[in-house]
Amino acid sequence: MSSTWFWIVVVAVVVLVAVLVSGLLIARKRRISIAEQREVEEKPKGGGYAASGGISLAPGGKTAEAPPEPSPEPSPAAEPAPEPVVEHPVEDRPEVDGQPAVGDDAAVPRDSDQRTVRDVKLPEPVEEAAPEAVVPGTVEPIEEIESPAGRLERLRGRLSKSRSVFGQSLLGLLGGGDLDEDSWQDVEDTLLMADLGAATTTQIVDRLRDELNRRAVRTSAEARELLHEVLTASLSTDAERSVRALPHEVDGKKQPAVVLVAGVNGTGKTTTTGKLARVLVAQGGTVVLGAADTFRAAAADQLQTWGERVGASVVRGKEGADPAAVAFDAVKQGISEGVDTVLVDTAGRLHTKTGLMDELGKVKRVVEKQARVDEVLLVLDATTGQNGLAQARVFAEVIDVTGIVLTKLDGTAKGGIVFQVQKELGVPVKLVGLGEGPDDLAPFEPGAFVDALLG
Ligand SMILES: Nc1nc2c(ncn2[C@@H]2O[C@H](COP(=O)(O)OP(=O)(O)OP(=O)(O)O)[C@@H](O)[C@H]2O)c(=O)[nH]1
Numbered sequence: 001m002s003s004t005w006f007w008i009v010v011v012a013v014v015v016l017v018a019v020l021v022s023g024l025l026i027a028r029k030r031r032i033s034i035a036e037q038r039e040v041e042e043k044p045k046g047g048g049y050a051a052s053g054g055i056s057l058a059p060g061g062k063t064a065e066a067p068p069e070p071s072p073e074p075s076p077a078a079e080p081a082p083e084p085v086v087e088h089p090v091e092d093r094p095e096v097d098g099q100p101a102v103g104d105d106a107a108v109p110r111d112s113d114q115r116t117v118r119d120v121k122l123p124e125p126v127e128e129a130a131p132e133a134v135v136p137g138t139v140e141p142i143e144e145i146e147s148p149a150g151r152l153e154r155l156r157g158r159l160s161k162s163r164s165v166f167g168q169s170l171l172g173l174l175g176g177g178d179l180d181e182d183s184w185q186d187v188e189d190t191l192l193m194a195d196l197g198a199a200t201t202t203q204i205v206d207r208l209r210d211e212l213n214r215r216a217v218r219t220s221a222e223a224r225e226l227l228h229e230v231l232t233a234s235l236s237t238d239a240e241r242s243v244r245a246l247p248h249e250v251d252g253k254k255q256p257a258v259v260l261v262a263g264v265n266g267t268g269k270t271t272t273t274g275k276l277a278r279v280l281v282a283q284g285g286t287v288v289l290g291a292a293d294t295f296r297a298a299a300a301d302q303l304q305t306w307g308e309r310v311g312a313s314v315v316r317g318k319e320g321a322d323p324a325a326v327a328f329d330a331v332k333q334g335i336s337e338g339v340d341t342v343l344v345d346t347a348g349r350l351h352t353k354t355g356l357m358d359e360l361g362k363v364k365r366v367v368e369k370q371a372r373v374d375e376v377l378l379v380l381d382a383t384t385g386q387n388g389l390a391q392a393r394v395f396a397e398v399i400d401v402t403g404i405v406l407t408k409l410d411g412t413a414k415g416g417i418v419f420q421v422q423k424e425l426g427v428p429v430k431l432v433g434l435g436e437g438p439d440d441l442a443p444f445e446p447g448a449f450v451d452a453l454l455g
Contacts, residue, residue, distance in 0.1 A: 055443045060257035060374025061248030166194040167454035175220035195385040195416035235446035239428040244374040247340045256334040263379030268407035273345040274306030275441035290330025290344035291316035292323040324366035357398045407433030
């Protein structure tokens with residue numbers, strides 16, 4: 001009897017000791033996780049987006065066509081002389097043939113009264129000719145343009161806002177070791193809040209889970225390495241990221257590259273056009289700018305200012321003139337002046353305006369009467385998140401977008417739209433806007449971008 005009691009006491013002591021020891025171990029593990037997390041949070045903020053080189057440019061022309069383009073472009077500059085309709089493209093107004101006009105709303109019945117440019121009463125008579133060259137062509141830059149090296153240095157740290165939210169919380173979660181389901185939910189939420197979208201988020205989380213099963217990740221450095229790898233892989237694409245803005249030859253004659261810049265209002269089209277002109281001029285190129293945003297006089301004025309600062313001709317029309325006519329004349333002038341690049345800034349009403357989208361398609365068709373459009377850059381504002389993606393889809397239906405420019409990355413805690421837009425449209429992000437300054441345009445590089453996100 002007494003030996004039974006002895007053994008009961010021994011077992012009870014052993015159980016008590018085991019409970020105490022495992023409790024201590026769990027408490028210690030938690031302390032380590034928290035310490036590692038704190039280490040991540042206290043990381044200095046130095047080092048931001050720093051692309052390894054300048055903006056990569058490629059010649060236009062058939063051979064430089066990007067692989068993911070959904071449909072082949074019409075043949076380049078095969079027609080030497082413009083067709084009759086092109087000689088007076090301003091008369092090719094949509095309102096006379098019952099087609100939607102620029103500014104029409106999809107919700108407005110076609111047979112209701114429509115506001116057209118003909119109804120606009122101008123206070124004073126304006127010049128006769130529609131499109132005209134305002135600044136004579138010149139090859140010398142008027143303003144000193146920052147060298148690519150200096151530019152990249154100055155762009156450091158511009159992504160600090162994105163980094164603090166996105167990268168730091170992900171690193172904090174993954175750096176703590178084994179993740180329970182709640183922690184995985186937090187990882188998912190962080191990715192969704194950074195605008196990566198449901199599909200991309202699921203892909204990234206699945207990949208992270210696989211990798212975490214395969215390798216032990218215990219420190220913040222290991223977590224960073226894993227995240228860097230998975231996020232960079234998610235951004236990679238086979239598509240060419242060079243901007244096709246260099247001249248090429250057609251039938252032995254120099255042909256300027258033609259670049260259309262499209263996007264909705266306020267995304268930064270005009271600013272991007274001006275910044276790109278500076279990049280080209282800084283590399284010794286000559287540029288003609290086409291102010292095909294004829295709905296807002298200020299937009300043409302803004303582009304003209306960029307042109308004057310950089311030393312590029314600007315072709316613009318009267319307010320309300322046919323954007324296709326202006327684009328056509330800009331390309332015509334570019335060819336006759338023998339410049340390297342014609343950059344056409346287009347109008348950007350909301351994408352729900354069917355008239356605008358028709359007009360944009362028309363701009364491209366009319367331009368292609370005399371020269372191939374080598375690059376169609378769609379400008380998206382990173383701060384608009386999912387809405388930017390919706391815009392991109394609509395533009396891609398109307399015009400073959402060949403590259404994305406993501407602007408205002410300096411002003412957002414998000415930036416995940418980069419991941420989605422490439423995947424969904426099959427179009428590479430080629431450039432990023434990192435500020436309002438004239439040289440705040442950088443090439444998009446997945447590795448550098450992820451570096452900046454993770455800090
Ligand atoms: N912070 C920041 N601001 C930018 C960037 N790119 C453009 N902006 C600003 O965004 C505003 C709109 O830029 P615009 O170039 O006029 O935009 P837009 O698309 O041409 O607009 P519309 O002419 O109205 O169609 C301006 O105040 C620009 O300075 C960028 O990368 N970062």
